[in-house]
Amino acid sequence: MRIDAVLRDARRRLTSSPSAALDAELLLCHVLAKTRTWLFTWSDRELDANQLAAFEVLLARREAGEPVAHLTGEREFFGRPFRVTADTLIPRPDTETLIDVALTLPLPAQAKVVDLGTGSGAIGVTLALENPDWQVTLVDLSNAALQVAQSNARQFSAKVQCLQGSWLSFCEGRFDLIVSNPPYIDAADHHLDEGDVRFEPRSALVAENHGLADLSEIVRQASGKLVDGGWLMLEHGFEQGEAVRALLGEAGFHDVRTELDLGGNDRVTLGRIALTSS
């Protein structure tokens, strides 16, 4: 069977996916170990029985709802293919907003940076690669997640330090920048029963107090772990901008602002701490 016909059939079968065409292409790329450009260039090539059988296995699992990132073992983030397992969140395009904003901050050349709840390491590893002189620490409570983060750091030769622990509790010294994409979804949110999130670790998604419990704990800990003028930057839900700005304001942060994600929703709130008043 030809590649274009295989993809057409697969698209028809993946009706429950919001990205059926892309899903089919990524799964076939994975089976053939080729790029999407290659697929389109050679769309009239015939697949052999082994290739078709391997594709069929992945397609059936995708039809049953498994995330493409779990089936291929990777997801692209900020232009790099991050390894992903069921132990971590799958990196989201919305989180690239956090990277874009972090890269514009006025920070020292050798900034001390920490990524809390790093998961696959997408945020911290990307920051370390974009600014090789930054000293980046990756923190996660889950040892399994930290191993994924470490393997991503290794595959891209990013210089990072990994630390197991709850938010900042084992971090020594003070940071120029603290970033986090913590759990922020309310346990009753119906999105948790739909799509890829069903296969992601709950502990990385759900927080108490309407999804604000971990965000507020991080804000509380961060004010004592930043240098004078240091920044805290948090990803949050699209309806949590006001609440997170209030948390930062109450904790003494200034220059507090919220940045929008690619869909135009409140997604990242940041602020700066002043230890000495001028």
Ligand code: GLN
């Ligand atoms: N943005 C993710 C979602 O909506 C949630 C990520 C998180 O909880 N940190 O599925």
